[in-house]
Amino acid sequence: MTDKLPPLREVIKSHDLQAKKSFGQNFLLDLNLTGKIARIAGDLSKSVVYEVGPGPGGLTRGLLENGAKRVVAVEMDHRCIPALEEVSSAYGGALRVHRGDALDIDEPDLLGIQADEDARIASNLPYNVGTMLFVKWLTLDKWLPWYKSLTLMFQQEVAERIVAAPGSKAYGRLSVLAQWRGRVRIAMRVPAAAFTPPPKVSSAIIHFVPTEPLDSRVALADLEKVVAQAFGQRRKMLRASLKALDVPALELLEAAGLEPTLRAENISVEGFVELARQYGLKRAENKR
Numbered sequence: 001m002t003d004k005l006p007p008l009r010e011v012i013k014s015h016d017l018q019a020k021k022s023f024g025q026n027f028l029l030d031l032n033l034t035g036k037i038a039r040i041a042g043d044l045s046k047s048v049v050y051e052v053g054p055g056p057g058g059l060t061r062g063l064l065e066n067g068a069k070r071v072v073a074v075e076m077d078h079r080c081i082p083a084l085e086e087v088s089s090a091y092g093g094a095l096r097v098h099r100g101d102a103l104d105i106d107e108p109d110l111l112g113i114q115a116d117e118d119a120r121i122a123s124n125l126p127y128n129v130g131t132m133l134f135v136k137w138l139t140l141d142k143w144l145p146w147y148k149s150l151t152l153m154f155q156q157e158v159a160e161r162i163v164a165a166p167g168s169k170a171y172g173r174l175s176v177l178a179q180w181r182g183r184v185r186i187a188m189r190v191p192a193a194a195f196t197p198p199p200k201v202s203s204a205i206i207h208f209v210p211t212e213p214l215d216s217r218v219a220l221a222d223l224e225k226v227v228a229q230a231f232g233q234r235r236k237m238l239r240a241s242l243k244a245l246d247v248p249a250l251e252l253l254e255a256a257g258l259e260p261t262l263r264a265e266n267i268s269v270e271g272f273v274e275l276a277r278q279y280g281l282k283r284a285e286n287k288r
């Protein structure tokens with residue numbers, strides 16, 4: 001790290017940024033580590049990077065140091081803003097900070113992505129809203145979405161659910177949604193000791209790249225509905241767990257080519273996509 005800014009411990013001291021639990025604050029103070037995370041996001045020279053929760057600016061500095069064309073950050077804690085303004089000055093205004101709640105942000109509107117730029121999201125997410133934000137970014141109506149990749153820190157248990165394969169305990173709604181929408185992998189594991197203060201659990205970085213839909217005839221709402229039903233009672237066979245749907249479960253399973261005695265955790269992402277497609281068709285038939 002070659003920027004002329006003070007070490008993060010000093011930034012925290014001089015701006016009185018003691019971590020607050022209510023904001024889900026666990027800071028990364030090692031700029032070598034934040035540089036490594038920034039590199040997972042890829043070549044950023046043409047990118048506007050959206051960062052949620054920059055805090056004292058460790059990952060932000062990593063992103064800028066690794067050549068991000070510009071960074072737009074949303075931070076809820078007003079105490080962090082003056083420290084982040086110093087980062088912005090040190091990088092010639094390449095950082096723009098907006099104070100607010102990331103759940104309410106219309107990102108393309110805030111980012112103003114130019115024709116010669118792509119957009120990426122990179123963030124050490126606050127754990128209390130991390131999954132909600134991830135689901136928000138996976139369930140956008142327009143797909144492919146406005147961003148090229150996501151590089152996100154989660155609690156390890158959540159990261160494992162995101163990448164889980166069928167047949168494993170961790171496989172569930174989040175796995176199907178993420179793997180339906182793109183390619184996803186765990187890029188790095190980060191021990192609790194890397195944070196100040198250290199959280200109770202370890203963390204992991206996932207890297208997600210959106211892909212074209214497996215089957216563009218499938219509606220997101222239909223997929224969410226069948227997956228929610230199937231995993232809502234994950235120990236039951238599909239013929240029972242899908243009973244509450246508004247089409248007959250056995251007919252639906254037969255049309256999708258799935259054994260009614262299987263359980264949700266045995267169905268591949270492709271299997272769920274076919275189930276959702278058949279569900280959409282049967283509902284449309286019933287309406288006629």
Ligand code: SAM
Binds near residue numbers: 025029055076
């Ligand atoms: N990026 C910093 C780092 O890596 O050291 C801080 C990460 S800390 C886990 C999460 C940050 O998100 C905190 O700075 C917190 O104030 C901020 N935050 C929490 N909830 C938020 C929300 N809903 N919208 C925007 N920022 C939020």
